Amino acid sequence: MLPDDAVDRITEGCRTIGKICQTQGIQQWEIVATQSYGHSIDIEAGKIALAAGGGEGGYGIRVVEDGRFGYAYLVDLGSADYALKQARDIAKVSPSVKGFVLPSEQTAKKVGGLFDKNILSIGPEDLLEQADAILSEVASLDQRAVVTGGGLGVGASATAILSSEGIESSGVTTSHGMGIQVSIDADDELTSSYEGDSSCQRLPNVPDCIAVAVDWAQKTRGPIEVNTEAHDTPVLMTSEGFSPLFSMVVPTAIRGDRLVRNESFWSGKQGELVLAGDLSLIDDGRMEGGRSASSRDGEGVPTRRQTLVENGRLVGSLWSTRDAAQQVAEGRIDHAETNGCAVRGSHQSPPGTGCADLQMVSSLKSSSQDALLERMQEGYIVHSVMGAHTANPTSGDFSVTSSTLLRVEGGEILGPVKQAGLSGNLAKALSKDVHLGNDVRIQGSYSSGNMHLPDVLLMQGLRINPA
Amino acid sequence: MVMSASPTDEHRPSTGRYLDQSKIQAALDQAQDLGASYAEVRLMAITDSSVALRDAKLERAIPGQEVGVTLRILADGAWGVHSTTDLISLPSQIESTVRLAKAVAARRSSKDRPVQLAEVPILEDEIHWKPKQDVRNTDLQTKIDHLNTLHNSAADDDRIISVTCGWSDEHLHTELMTSEGMNRVWSFQRSLINASVTGRDGGEVVSYRTRHGGEGGLEVIEACDLGQLGESARIATLRLLKAERAPSGKLPLIADRDLTGVYIHEALGHPCEADLVAAGDSCLAGKLGQTIGNEIVSVVDDPTIRGGYGAHPIDDEGLDTREKNLIQNGVLTEYLNHRESAHHFGITPNAGARAQDGLHHPLVRMSNTLIKGGTHNDVDELMEDIQYGVFACGSRGGQVDTGRGSFQFAAQEAWLIENGEITRPLKDVSVSGLTLQILKDVDGLTRDARLAAPGFCGKGQTVPVGDGGPIMRISQALVG
Numbered sequence: 001m002l003p004d005d006a007v008d009r010i011t012e013g014c015r016t017i018g019k020i021c022q023t024q025g026i027q028q029w030e031i032v033a034t035q036s037y038g039h040s041i042d043i044e045a046g047k048i049a050l051a052a053g054g055g056e057g058g059y060g061i062r063v064v065e066d067g068r069f070g071y072a073y074l075v076d077l078g079s080a081d082y083a084l085k086q087a088r089d090i091a092k093v094s095p096s097v098k099g100f101v102l103p104s105e106q107t108a109k110k111v112g113g114l115f116d117k118n119i120l121s122i123g124p125e126d127l128l129e130q131a132d133a134i135l136s137e138v139a140s141l142d143q144r145a146v147v148t149g150g151g152l153g154v155g156a157s158a159t160a161i162l163s164s165e166g167i168e169s170s171g172v173t174t175s176h177g178m179g180i181q182v183s184i185d186a187d188d189e190l191t192s193s194y195e196g197d198s199s200c201q202r203l204p205n206v207p208d209c210i211a212v213a214v215d216w217a218q219k220t221r222g223p224i225e226v227n228t229e230a231h232d233t234p235v236l237m238t239s240e241g242f243s244p245l246f247s248m249v250v251p252t253a254i255r256g257d258r259l260v261r262n263e264s265f266w267s268g269k270q271g272e273l274v275l276a277g278d279l280s281l282i283d284d285g286r287m288e289g290g291r292s293a294s295s296r297d298g299e300g301v302p303t304r305r306q307t308l309v310e311n312g313r314l315v316g317s318l319w320s321t322r323d324a325a326q327q328v329a330e331g332r333i334d335h336a337e338t339n340g341c342a343v344r345g346s347h348q349s350p351p352g353t354g355c356a357d358l359q360m361v362s363s364l365k366s367s368s369q370d371a372l373l374e375r376m377q378e379g380y381i382v383h384s385v386m387g388a389h390t391a392n393p394t395s396g397d398f399s400v401t402s403s404t405l406l407r408v409e410g411g412e413i414l415g416p417v418k419q420a421g422l423s424g425n426l427a428k429a430l431s432k433d434v435h436l437g438n439d440v441r442i443q444g445s446y447s448s449g450n451m452h453l454p455d456v457l458l459m460q461g462l463r464i465n466p467a
Numbered sequence: 468m469v470m471s472a473s474p475t476d477e478h479r480p481s482t483g484r485y486l487d488q489s490k491i492q493a494a495l496d497q498a499q500d501l502g503a504s505y506a507e508v509r510l511m512a513i514t515d516s517s518v519a520l521r522d523a524k525l526e527r528a529i530p531g532q533e534v535g536v537t538l539r540i541l542a543d544g545a546w547g548v549h550s551t552t553d554l555i556s557l558p559s560q561i562e563s564t565v566r567l568a569k570a571v572a573a574r575r576s577s578k579d580r581p582v583q584l585a586e587v588p589i590l591e592d593e594i595h596w597k598p599k600q601d602v603r604n605t606d607l608q609t610k611i612d613h614l615n616t617l618h619n620s621a622a623d624d625d626r627i628i629s630v631t632c633g634w635s636d637e638h639l640h641t642e643l644m645t646s647e648g649m650n651r652v653w654s655f656q657r658s659l660i661n662a663s664v665t666g667r668d669g670g671e672v673v674s675y676r677t678r679h680g681g682e683g684g685l686e687v688i689e690a691c692d693l694g695q696l697g698e699s700a701r702i703a704t705l706r707l708l709k710a711e712r713a714p715s716g717k718l719p720l721i722a723d724r725d726l727t728g729v730y731i732h733e734a735l736g737h738p739c740e741a742d743l744v745a746a747g748d749s750c751l752a753g754k755l756g757q758t759i760g761n762e763i764v765s766v767v768d769d770p771t772i773r774g775g776y777g778a779h780p781i782d783d784e785g786l787d788t789r790e791k792n793l794i795q796n797g798v799l800t801e802y803l804n805h806r807e808s809a810h811h812f813g814i815t816p817n818a819g820a821r822a823q824d825g826l827h828h829p830l831v832r833m834s835n836t837l838i839k840g841g842t843h844n845d846v847d848e849l850m851e852d853i854q855y856g857v858f859a860c861g862s863r864g865g866q867v868d869t870g871r872g873s874f875q876f877a878a879q880e881a882w883l884i885e886n887g888e889i890t891r892p893l894k895d896v897s898v899s900g901l902t903l904q905i906l907k908d909v910d911g912l913t914r915d916a917r918l919a920a921p922g923f924c925g926k927g928q929t930v931p932v933g934d935g936g937p938i939m940r941i942s943q944a945l946v947g
Contacts, residue, residue, distance in 0.1 A: 044746040045747050047575060047576075048545075049546065050547065051546070052548035052549065052567075053549055054548075054826070055553070056552045056826055058533070069527075070528070072531065073529070073531045073532075083530075089607070090607060093528075094528070095525055125570060128570055128571065146747060149743075181748065183747060185747060190750070190870050192868065192871060228717075262628050263665050265672060267672075348533070386899070387877055387897060387899075389866070390876075394665055394672050394673065397895045398895070399896065399947045401873065401875035401899035401945075421715065421946075423895065423947045463947075465716065465947045467901075
């Protein structure tokens with residue numbers, strides 16, 4: 001899938017651009033390069049719709065002169081001179097940030113589990129086999145169930161970074177992922193569920209998420225009548241239902257620049273209780289096999305595992321080099337420095353600040369879903385939400401909709417509810433009486449990184465509004 | 468190595484084309500020789516720039532050039548696709564992509580219908596929507612000046628703690644060659660400016676976003692009173708600091724132009740996409756010709772509305788774009804389609820194919836979607852017989868489950884309506900419902916329909932869209 005010399009070639013490309021930077025006498029420069037290849041399969045209407053493959057890549061150039069930075073990206077080395085000129089022209093009109101210099105070289109230890117050679121050997125035929133296996137599995141679980149959309153894919157990415165400050169690093173990561181929408185359209189009722197899984201390692205041919213998708217499409221059939229008055233209620237949010245809201249709100253709230261600029265609902269609360277006293281937030285940029293983990297962050301600084309909220313108290317925040325220098329220079333904080341949290345979407349953007357693999361854990365014993373239901377007694381299980389991206393990361397307020405929810409009474413599931421609105425403030429809901437399940441699952445994110453979350457029982461702060 | 472061809476103008480061949488036509492023609496011929504019933508090569512070169520100001524200081528400016536090309540081959544009734552940034556390598560991928568398509572076809576059961584494409588006119592031409600002021604010639608300082616105008620107006624209050632302003636522009640150049648003889652080139656530009664305003668009063672923190680943009684160059688930005696845009700955002704932010712949480716329940720709702728647009732995009736537009744209908748993932752399956760909404764509801768999707776953020780001259784399968792009448796007087800009259808779905812349903816192709824860029828294959832997508840105007844004069848007339856309801860304005864986005872037909876969208880701000888009059892400001896209003904129910908519950912529309920603020924639509928791929936309409940009243944909506 002990935003050419004054997006992919007890393008060598010992009011590293012050589014970085015060196016070529018670096019030499020031009022040196023020739024032009026640029027004070028500080030940083031070149032990043034990415035090169036990705038992959039295969040994918042689209043599924044529609046219960047069959048394989050198409051098979052695709054290909055690759056893409058490019059270079060990003062950041063120049064820093066007297067605390068001013070400029071950026072440009074390109075796809076071929078032939079336009080490096082032009083891109084560099086653009087980046088330097090931009091740097092000239094950018095504000096000078098006192099103390100902003102590119103990070104210097106530090107030794108970074110390798111993170112394991114980010115590469116699986118077995119993925120490199122997966123070809124289109126193998127993926128087609130896997131797609132067939134998934135379709136067969138869905139049909140075997142429920143003859144009415146159809147995979148109406150989604151797909152699966154494998155990829156490998158070579159990345160490299162080279163800077164004037166001695167940073168030179170490169171590597172290859174792999175990925176294998178899938179996401180499927182399972183629908184059951186029978187008896188004038190259509191129910192559906194979307195589930196997915198992804199890993200740096202090769203996934204099983206039929207991952208557990210396939211059965212979960214069928215299960216939720218089944219158990220949301222035949223909605224029951226419930227009290228349609230809006231009311232405050234405990235809600236057990238599955239990992240899948242909770243992570244979109246959590247990822248929209250929390251990673252943004254723990255960014256250092258937003259905290260010191262009063263743009264976070266946790267601004268001014270350093271050292272104070274912000275979560276329930278048993279909860280901690282840990283960002284692990286070095287998690288073995290972590291989907292967002294790496295030995296170095298987006299600007300070459302060694303990554304680390306760091307506790308951001310410890311037993312409910314805000315004790316840390318996320319920083320990248322420029323954000324830290326800027327907030328110090330502007331007098332919002334006496335001291336700040338990068339803690340390896342620079343993130344990049346691709347070579348097309350300069351580094352920003354964000355989390356890598358973010359975990360929420362409890363010091364208390366975690367519970368099975370049955371135990372959580374027993375504690376909840378009356379309320380709802382919410383498995384997916386629509387509109388999580390409309391949540392307000394500044395305030396933590398949200399108002400979303402779910403069509404994948406179950407009514408719980410007496411600690412037992414009574415039945416599905418057709419549709420309901422769910423609103424509240426996530427910061428407040430997480431501030432007390434929160435109980436975690438014992439099955440942590442890895443989810444994607446609306447902001448940066450990946451979320452490692454179990455089912456979460458929120459006993460207060462939420463309002464449900466059944467249709 | 469996939470990086471080889473340069474998208475910068477100075478590296479482009481003197482023909483003005485990135486694709487070497489003779490080589491691509493030979494590659495398309497080869498695909499047919501290998502058994503392809505259809506093959507296409509679509510290239511997209513994008514010259515873009517984005518600029519961000521944070522509290523009046525330049526945060527970042529990123530000029531970029533990118534080029535991508537996608538080879539799409541139909542063989543034995545199934546698709547094989549190859550996408551790359553390496554133009555030169557493309558001919559070498561023909562054989563493997565034909566093989567890929569045949570491998571997909573081999574796994575189809577006999578009851579699966581093979582993919583076929585609806586007939587379309589085969590054209591060889593170029594269409595370039597020229598901007599009045601080519602945004603590629605706009606220097607960085609001009610962009611910063613405009614952003615500062617927006618910032619200064621938005622930030623003019625002590626309670627405004629942060630204003631982030633953004634600019635993005637892009638020049639899009641597309642070349643399409645097919646085995647049927649289609650050989651078209653088209654280009655156009657899009658420009659956008661936006662602001663995100665954060666206000667704080669004691670422990671209360673709120674934010675408000677505003678956007679202006681559309682198809683075209685610098686003239687799009689200069690047509691906007693940026694001072695006014697910033698002032699409106701500032702006033703709205705300050706109002707949100709005093710706003711109460713919205714009531715929950717089923718209530719009469721009035722939506723402004725922005726929200727009306729998002730509503731019709733989510734609730735109707737997506738379920739109208741024929742690829743979703745064919746996949747069994749739309750609540751509108753089998754409903755063509757049926758009444759699905761109040762007779763006052765007529766909806767169009769029109770990529771030919773110049774200036775709309777979703778405007779484009781040619782779709783990504785090479786068809787001239789045209790207006791699509793999705794609903795006429797409450798009756799579902801047309802799905803958005805592409806060639807495959809048009810053939811599937813035996814309907815006329817209506818140029819609904821769009822791809823995010825040169826590295827993605829086309830899907831059925833919306834462009835500029837809006838509800839046509841009604842008979843009410845203004846919002847006061849819509850409100851006058853509402854005893855207790857909500858007037859919601861500005862969009863924070865929305866989402867739809869097309870299969871179930873349920874949707875959600877969120878407002879930036881709102882007001883309580885009591886006894887026919889606006890009373891208190893509200894915040895965090897979202898609206899949800901079921902497509903097939905709520906289209907019937909639209910019971911009032913003002914006369915003046917037009918596109919609202921620009922937006923982006925995600926469906927695995929992200930494309931710019933315009934949405935809008937008149938001010939709309941829904942007799943009963945689930946407000947949260």
